[in-house]
Amino acid sequence: MGATKTEHFTEKQNDIAILAKALGHPARIAIIDYLLKVDTCICGDIVNELPLAQPTISQHLKELKNAGLIKGTIEGTSVCYCIDEKVLEKFQNYFIKISNRLEKKKNNCCKL
Amino acid sequence: MGATKTEHFTEKQNDIAILAKALGHPARIAIIDYLLKVDTCICGDIVNELPLAQPTISQHLKELKNAGLIKGTIEGTSVCYCIDEKVLEKFQNYFIKISNRLEKKKNNCCKL
DNA sequence: TTATTATATTGCAATATTACGATAAATAAT
DNA sequence: ATTATTTATCGTAATATTGCAATATAATAA
16 A cells, blocks of 8 residues: 555546646745746756755756656756746646536536 | 655745645546536545545545635535635636746747 | 444555755866 | 866655545434
8 A cells, every 4th residue: 555546547637646746845836936937947046046955956856857847958067947838738728628617517516 | 854844935835736736646636527527516426436445535535625626515424525616726827827927938948 | 223324534554755965977167 | 187066866764645444423214
């Protein structure tokens, strides 16, 4: 036990869950926020922005990278990270779908 | 160590992270999917739908409830769960903001 | 009252995540 | 070549999550 039973769910469900999970930590939201704030897509000064040690941030960046939410290109000694719009769009589309479905139902749910 | 350093991040960042985290498991995505599928927003047959034991599902429901994504109203012996649109909207708004920001940048990011 | 049914809670084992110091690897500067 | 700079990886401790059997709770039915 303890491990998620991934194989019992659909690919779509797992895909969305992986993206959501990657965003499920304030440090990683802060990283995304920072990447959006800085105009010239930024590299390693994220370490100076966040109140976490360098290895910890490196780990969070890796998780965002694994989920496909950001990409990193090496530039000399530093790495330039930026948001992958396509993957973020995919995630957004999921919520658009949900919204559409909820609108159809017109909130005729229970007694809320 | 081991625990998330919540206090170091903004309230907004924590809010979004909590919502994302709640959706960061395929079973919980499956629950949301099911609640959307069933017209008469349904209760405990989620247990029959998902390949998980009843206590496990109860726990996942609790997490969705804690995050504010769903609400449960007692109806006799059973409980009627449904999606809370407001909270979901809040989450969606975050992505709309991101999209807008990314559009401004026009993808002039690194060499991607 | 005594089942029955539906959901929640408890307790626990297995696994995953978070965080960081120490260290490695790789490039740039001297 | 040596030294700094930047990022990644390893190892490890603390904590959290996942999943379920057993049990509790609460409302209904007999």
